[in-house]
Amino acid sequence: MKFLRSLITLTVGAAAFACVATAQAEDINLGIISTDSSSVLKQRWEPLIDDMNKQTGLNVKAFFATDYAGIIEGMRFNKVQVGYFGNASAIEAVDRSQGEVFAKVLYLNGDAGYKSVLITNVNSRFKTLDDVFKNTKDVTLGFGDPNSTSGTLIPGYYLFAKHNTPVNTSFKAVLPSSHEANLLAVVNNKIDIATNNTEMLDTLKKQHPDKFAQVRVLWTSPLIPSDPLVWRKDLPQATKDKIRNFFVNYGKTDPHEKQVMAAITGYAGFAASSDEQLLPIRQVALFQQKQKIESDTHLSDDDRKTQLAALDAKLSALNTAVAKQ
Structure with a gap:
């Protein structure tokens, strides 16, 4: 009887401990900007999120939105606690959504960043930039999300502003969309030109070399700092420590983790960073x-x-x- 009471006590105690442990698992939504369709992003990022749950003890879930603003606003109203951003959208998250840069991605090729590009179909009438700017009123432009660094901000300044060509009034049509949609529209010859970036082109070259052969690059920007990770400043310090330790150590040696990172647009891992990169x-x-x-x-x-x-x-x-x- 005494043994039975001890066994019951142990069982109840273990159950209670499990309940406490479950209750203490903090919910974290990881927002991911809409560079591609949600289904593609989910396929790329879910293995990392699964590993993050196992290694941190946090209850991390992916948060997708149809545009960059959805992730920025999600962080502002605490629906998103950690986010993967471009630099331009990270500025909005820092300024408007209590955000703070804590890490940045690293690339397999050792580059410190990526570049914005202007692309067209290889069979289009546009062979050079001069061909584009001769008569922009006869050109359809696939432009980026308003908060995109490589799709909007960088080409807006380094390309269109320097050619004295206001985007909103100079073209036959301006069609803002995701990098993936703009790339496919160029490949399928649905639009004349589009902004994009070298990350997307590298991925297309590896996964669909036949489609990559349909793309001509007309312009390449200066280097853009690699994409940052941002968290809300008001997260508990212990939670920040778990999140930072996970990211800065992930993908360094473990073969599985390296494979996961390589699948996310050719990344090699993460390094610590700060708001200064913006x-x-x-x-x-x-x-x-x-x-x-x-x-x-x-x-x-x-x-x-x-x-x-x-x-x-x-x-x-x-x-x-x-x-x-």
Whole structure:
């Protein structure tokens, strides 16, 4: 009888411990920006999320949205606690959604980042950039998500602004979409030109070399810092430690983890980072704002001077911060 009571006590105690352990598993939604369809992103990221659950003891689930803003707003309203962003969307998450950069991706080829590109079908009438800018009113442009770094911000500044070609008013049609949709539209000759990035082209080359052969690159941007991971600042420190340790150590030696990372657009793992990696992208964004103000005919001279002075002060501070890096 005494043995039976002890056995019951042990069983009840173990059950209670299991309940406590389950109750203590913290829910974390990992937001992933919509560079591809949700089904493709789920296939790429779920093995990593499964490993994250096992190694951290957290209850991590993927959070997908139809556009970048959905992930930014998800973080703002605490529906997303950790997010994989591009640099431009990370700026929005940091400024509007209590976000903070804590890591960045590493590439298998050793590159420190990736590049924006302008592409067309190999059989299109566009052989050079000059062909595009001769008569943009006869050109359909597949553009990126408004919060995309490589699809919108970088080509908007380094390509279209430098050719004095406002995107919204210069083309026959502008069709904002995901990188995947724009790439397929070019491959299938449905649009004339589109912005994209070298990550997507590398993936297409590996997985579908026949389709890659249908793409001509017309322009390539300067290097863009690799994509950041962002968490909400108000996460408990113990949770942050678990998340950071998982990411910075993942994919370094374990063959399974390396395979998982390689499947996510050719990544090799992650490295620690901070909000400082966003500074060069902030410079580009401020330059664009300055150009818009300078060309805004609806502003009075006084308003224009006031707004430009404020932007120049921000740019000066950014230039100083970048110089110190």
